[in-house]
Amino acid sequence: MSFLFEHQEKGKTLKGKSIAEKLEKIAQIGITSEGGANRISGTLSHEQGREQIKEWMKKLCLQIHYDEIGNLFGIYEGVMQKEAPIIIGSHSDTVPNGGHFDGILGIVLALEMIESFQKSGILFNRDIVIADFIDEEGVYSGDGLTGSRYLKDQLKAKTHPIFSAISCYIEPHIEQGVVLEQANCPIGIVEAIVGTTSLEVCFEGLSGHAGTTPMNLRRDALIVASEWIVEVNSFVKQYDKYAVGTVGFLQVIPGAPNVIPKQVMCMVDLRHIDAYHLEKLSQHITSLAINFADKRGVSVKVKEKFISNPVKMNDDLNKRFIRIIEQKQIPFQLLPSGAAHDALMLAEVIPTTMLFIQSREGISHTPKEMSSLHDILIASDVLSEFVYSIAVDNSKNIEGKRF
Numbered sequence: 001m002s003f004l005f006e007h008q009e010k011g012k013t014l015k016g017k018s019i020a021e022k023l024e025k026i027a028q029i030g031i032t033s034e035g036g037a038n039r040i041s042g043t044l045s046h047e048q049g050r051e052q053i054k055e056w057m058k059k060l061c062l063q064i065h066y067d068e069i070g071n072l073f074g075i076y077e078g079v080m081q082k083e084a085p086i087i088i089g090s091h092s093d094t095v096p097n098g099g100h101f102d103g104i105l106g107i108v109l110a111l112e113m114i115e116s117f118q119k120s121g122i123l124f125n126r127d128i129v130i131a132d133f134i135d136e137e138g139v140y141s142g143d144g145l146t147g148s149r150y151l152k153d154q155l156k157a158k159t160h161p162i163f164s165a166i167s168c169y170i171e172p173h174i175e176q177g178v179v180l181e182q183a184n185c186p187i188g189i190v191e192a193i194v195g196t197t198s199l200e201v202c203f204e205g206l207s208g209h210a211g212t213t214p215m216n217l218r219r220d221a222l223i224v225a226s227e228w229i230v231e232v233n234s235f236v237k238q239y240d241k242y243a244v245g246t247v248g249f250l251q252v253i254p255g256a257p258n259v260i261p262k263q264v265m266c267m268v269d270l271r272h273i274d275a276y277h278l279e280k281l282s283q284h285i286t287s288l289a290i291n292f293a294d295k296r297g298v299s300v301k302v303k304e305k306f307i308s309n310p311v312k313m314n315d316d317l318n319k320r321f322i323r324i325i326e327q328k329q330i331p332f333q334l335l336p337s338g339a340a341h342d343a344l345m346l347a348e349v350i351p352t353t354m355l356f357i358q359s360r361e362g363i364s365h366t367p368k369e370m371s372s373l374h375d376i377l378i379a380s381d382v383l384s385e386f387v388y389s390i391a392v393d394n395s396k397n398i399e400g401k402r403f
């Protein structure tokens with residue numbers, strides 16, 4: 001059965017056919033009535049999906065290993081083990097009724113890359129590893145990035161049962177946003193995974209009868225909250241190209257149509273790739289809330305509910321990616337990732353970067369998620385050349401470390 005790609009698009013190259021067939025085959029495992037992917041970590045369909053991945057790994061004669069948390073690794077063994085392995089991967093679990101590209105595309109591209117090395121008779125003096133990290137989406141654990149967090153902790157403690165060291169981690173992944181499509185670029189390189197600050201802002205005014213309280217005597221918490229929300233939006237919009245801010249939750253008390261709102265609790269989500277700017281955004285938005293509240297005789301309390309720091313991708317890896325992409329004259333963008341990925345965890349302990357593939361209309365986590373085979377093939381080509389260039393390079397990078 002063929003449903004992800006057009007036949008004409010698939011038939012163009014052998015590699016295109018092979019990638020399309022793999023994506024379509026795994027898409028059938030746990031497919032929903034709406035045509036979505038349902039392979040939640042810990043479920044039978046996820047395990048069946050992994051059986052399929054293992055079958056492909058076996059076909060490539062990769063050494064297959066699981067670690068204690070359930071990460072799956074397929075190792076293309078080096079002829080010598082002179083250098084630390086390179087890991088390329090992502091995740092095969094999905095959200096309920098998700099898309100057919102998120103996560104799994106990175107694994108399929110890694111499989112294709114190994115196949116192309118084998119077909120060309122290329123052997124390395126280090127292992128090249130395909131990783132399928134468990135429970136990236138967090139539907140099983142509620143937390144997410146479970147497998148990559150475990151690997152990070154084990155690498156830090158030098159206790160991972162399979163790897164004592166890793167030279168770098170590369171994650172090919174769909175963008176899940178509209179930046180590449182708007183810029184008409186098939187691929188992009190991630191500069192950083194954004195940090196998030198989540199603030200709870202609670203305005204406290206005075207309740208009153210909606211019919212008997214004159215307009216000039218009101219201390220309406222919702223009016224202040226509304227003014228503040230509009231200002232948050234325009235402030236973040238003009239801050240810089242990396243800043244995003246969203247007020248996505250409001251609780252109005254008492255919440256009756258004929259009562260002046262006494263209290264409004266708002267949640268604002270702020271993101272930026274730089275910790276300094278994230279802090280500045282958070283401070284300014286807090287002082288805006290205080291100023292608006294003061295003007296209308298309302299009080300306000302601001303609490304930090306959640307903070308995650310931005311994580312920069314590795315500069316040397318990114319420069320190498322850019323060199324290869326520019327040589328091929330492929331239009332690309334350097335862009336932040338607004339979503340968390342396994343790369344977020346691993347960037348803390350090893351040189352890490354991500355290759356993004358354009359997402360149609362930026363839609364993700366739904367059955368409508370789509371990337372074109374044209375763009376996927378460009379990513380496949382760039383990824384293979386990139387990994388090859390690192391795998392054969394035994395020179396030291398500018399940090400004095402070896403990839």
Ligand SMILES: [Zn+2]
Nearest residue numbers: 102103136173
């Ligand atoms: Zn993902």
